Every structure is written in structure tokens, then in C-alpha cells.
Amino acid sequence: MNAVFKPDESFRDDFKYGNSPHAIRRFPFPFAEDEYMYAVNIEPHLPGPKGSVTEFAIDVDEHYVAECRERAIVLAAEPLRFQALPHMMSAQWDCLELIMESLARDYPEYFTLAKQGTRWNWTNRPLGIQQAFLFGDPATLPQPPLEYITRQAQGDWLVMDQREGDLWVEAGMVTTQADWSLDFDIGMTFKEWHGPVPLAHELGVFERALRYLLNLRLNEPVRRLNWTMTIHPRLDTSPENYPKWGPDRAGVTLQNAGDDAYLRVELQGLWRLPRSNGIVFSVRCYLISMRELVTIPKWAARMHRVLKSLHPALADYKGVSRYRATVAEWLAPYDNGAPTGPGTWPD
């Protein structure tokens, strides 16, 4: 990866953030059609095109250093954003192995992992970290294994135990979420934690998704995209901090929509874990402002049409009801009404 890290970026207060042209072109635009409805849109997590966000199992981009710093800020104020129930320790180690091996394999210029039996040596050059430890011995790491490694990975990470024919979310690092709480959800089952999602239950989406995931196989990860919108490039849109970001939804105008309204796309990965037989669910957040988005004409037109046609219940659940008309109006000049090309990539 050729991107230069931008360590001064911030996802709060002064919101110093922007996407390079490279980041814009590789943005995981989620809409393949002009209208949006839920689907169990799971596909094999196989290597995508070179330079794309799916080229590697776990993506590191120009925001890596800044996002890791942002995570540390959140955790310093709210330690309960990381939790792990006691029986999840082998799953924590499984995740540490997955993330370290992926990063070292795919970004050798940034990360190195050397192993001698259980004596592992990890180097993270962008963050200036060097750590020798014993794989399997929590006393040899400064934090629990899952916390340790997810402080060095972008996106949220949820770990589920599989038992009694169900999945239970029982460990996780959640600091970049779209308005849900690990502290509230920890210990819930698959359908329980998806409780608030409108319409999907009636469509049978979660029943099918659960059956599929219960049979997820080692070495065959899957992925999907999810989306919402955020005002300002704020990663931490947690229920815990709603007073900080909620009011922003009321401040969108035709003048600021281009710069302050962001499309927020989650690239979600799901891996079966080897020693614990659990599943890890990664939720990687990508943010793009409307102004950046319209530099790709196909995306401008489609974003306009999706916003206009979005089912009201979905708009409510995604938290965009208050401002979607204003953002759609801002986008309208960029939509010439002509048919848009197939697929999600720039024409």
C-alpha cells in the first residue's frame, strides 16, 4: 500500500479528516442499484481487485494511525468499550493470531510477526510497537489478547461463542460503532442483539443468516457491506455518547450538507476461529463526505436516488430521517436522471 498515514487526523472536535483521491476511488460504495433493501448479502471473503478494500483479509489504509489513536482516546474515557467474558480466552487468542498473521502477511512493510513455537515477536512500525510474548499466556501481554491487538487494528471486533445452536456475543472491542452498545448487548444471542432492526425479522433475514453462520467453515471467511450516514466524520457514534453527536443531526443545511454529511459504510468480515470454534465479526468503518462522493458521478446519482426512495422505517432506524431530504436536495444537481451503470465501482 502506498498511502501515507495521516496521524493528525481527528474524528472529534475539529474533525480534521479527508480522503485522498486514492481513498475515494477505493471507497466501498455499497449500492449496486438505485434503491436499497435488506438482503443476506454475504459473499466469500476472497481477495478483491488490487488496491481495493477487499484485496487483503484485513485492510489498512491512510487513516490507520489516526484511527488507532482515536480508539485509545475512547478507551481511556470508557474502558467498558472492551469486554470479554471469562470463557472467551481461547477465542481472544484465535483473534490475535488472525489479525497478526493477516497484517504481517499482507503489509510486510509495516508489520512483522516472528514465531519460535509459542514465543512470538510482533513489530508494528506505524505505531512504533515491539512486543515479545508467549502465545497462550495472557500474563505476557500488557492487555487481554483481544484488546491488545484490536488497539492496533481499524474497525470494531465482536467475538461470538457458538453453542446450543446459536451465537452469543461474548467478547468485543467496540469504539467505532453506528449507535449500538457492547455493554448493553454482551451476552445476547444473534436474534436478540438484532432485535431493533426493523422489517428484517419479518423477511426472515436473521433466521437464514444464523443458519448460514452456524455452518461457517475454517479458512472460508465471508463478508458483506452495511451502511448508514453520519454528520461529521465521527467514528464514535455510540449510544453512550449520544448527547455529543445526536444534536448534529438537526444542524444539516443545504449549505453544509456537502461537507458535513458523510456516507458511512461498514465492511463486515466473518471468520470461523480454530481453537475456540467461535466466530469473529469485524466491522470496518469507511467515511466519505458528500462533496468527496460526488466526484464520482455514478455514486452521486445513485446516492441521491437511494436517499429519496429509502423506506421510512429504514431511514428511521439508520437515524437519517431528520436530514435525508436536505442531503437529497444537495445531491439533486448531480443526478441527471440517466440510468446508472451496473455494479458499485466507478464507471
Next chain:
Amino acid sequence: MKHAVTIAVEVTAVEQVTPLIKHFTLAPIAGGTMPAFSGGSHIIVVMRRANRVHRNPYSLMSPPGRLEAYEISVRRMEESRGGSHFMHDEVGVGSQLEIAHPVNLFGLDKIARKHVLIAGGIGITPFMAQLQDLHAANVPYEMHYSVRAPEHAAFRDQLIEQEGDRLRMYYDSANELIDFEALLGSQPLGTHVYVCGPAGMIERVIGTARACGWSDSHIHWEQFSAPPVGDAFDAFLARSKLKIHVLPDQSLLESIEAAGVDVPYLCRGGVCGFCHTKVVELEGELIHNDHFLSAEEKASGKFMMPCVSRARCKNLVLDL
């Protein structure tokens, strides 16, 4: 869905552990270590012969912490479709095989307060790996191992040494039978029971546990059913427009695969549901050998699980 990516392995050791059971050690040809796995997992071993490909599941017995090689044990089956005979007669040190990545349909429950493990014969194999996980877990457990006779008790000495009081042996030859009512009627709440062995033993454990008030969520079983043998029959694949002939010792799934049609599969043992297939036309009867379809679904004649089920029919058309 194509067959999953396989791992090339070489047999580095073979040991006759009992008159009927052979123990195989499989190391990665590419060097390095085998993938990590959880106790209770099995691998599919792909055995290629001149005229047939067998894909048989075998439990991983090796300690999950030891990844230089995998260990499996295979019991020679009298009425075999050839897979166990192939392993016993045609596989030796130096043989090369392909195996799929481990799959676990028989995992230990991580929040159980106690585990009761029940093995019959070759059913001991998944427990060998699980016992290693249990040693580290600091939760009470018991291992009940029933065999025909002492000479058929694979790995008994190793088990006695490593388990001590937690192991109890039962020999049919000495008329020692497991008293399931006593065993399952006396456990504290939060106990899970795991059984692996012959079909009859599994049925008795499940039946007794339920009768004692156990919830199904606390009863776990794994059955090594090789697909049952039966009479040959024909079937027609409607979408592929192919006629297939299923040999007596070949499963319907294998016959479909041999015709070049891929059917999704996972366990190949009738439990996971992956190979769920719609029956378009049927003149005759389906022989359901699976544990996935409901009684209604089986009676409807509209679905079947080709990995283990068969038919006795004049006409069978499948939606494949």
C-alpha cells in the same frame, strides 16, 4: 459449491492399536504446522481410487495444542463401502492424502458446569482431543468408555494414565454395561452430556437423558455413520439433465459428484442440512437415513439428504 480447498498430507506413522483399529499420523507435505482446531472436530479425508473417490469424516484425536501432525483412528468396518478398507489395506507410511480443514459439529459447551463424556468403541476418538481441552479448563468431567473387550479398548493405557479417576471402563465381555439411568439421573444442573458411538448407544443416551428431564441443548452426540449401503437405484437430475446410477456401496451424494455435479455439503453424515435437496418426482419410496429432516418433511417425499439417504424406486427426479 465446490469442494473446499484441501491440505496435502503425508502419512508419517501407522499403528495397529487394536485388532480392528488403525491409528494414522498425518503431517503437512508443505512443511510447517497443521491448522489449529477445537476438540471434537473432524476432517474429511479424500481417498482417490481408480474408479471411485471416497470422502470420509474422521475425528481428530491429536491434542489441539500439538500441530506438527494430525492423528486419526479408523475402525475397519465389516460391511464397508470401501473407505475403511482403503485406509486399512492401501494406506501406509509415505502415502499421500488430501484432507479438508477441520469442522466441529461436536464441540464442548464452554459454560457447562460439568461434562459427562460417553464413548462406545471407536467413538472414543473425538474425546481424545476434547480431553486435552478439558485438562486446561478446570471444570469437572467424567469419561465413560464402553468397549467389547479389553483388547478392543484403543488408547486405554494412555487414558488410564492421564485421566485416573475421571475414567471408567466398561467391558461387554464382562457384562459391564453403562447404567444410563443412574449416570444421567444424578448429575447437577448445568451438566452437559456428550456421546459418540454406535447408533443404539446414542439413541439410549438421548432417550434416557430426555426422560430424566435433560434439555436438548445439554445433550450432544456425534455419530460416525458411513452412509448406509443398500440396493442400487437410478435417479435423474432435472436441472443438469443427467441420469445417474447409484451403486450399492456408493452414496447418492457420491454418485451425483461422480457425474460432475456439485452439491453443497458439510458433514456428509446426515446432520448438518447442507446437502438438502428437493425431490421433483418420485415413484417408489425414499429411504431417509438422516437426522436433519423433520418427520413431516420425510413423510412428504419432497426432500431428501443425499449424503446418507437412498431410494427404492422406479423413478426419482431431483432438483439438481
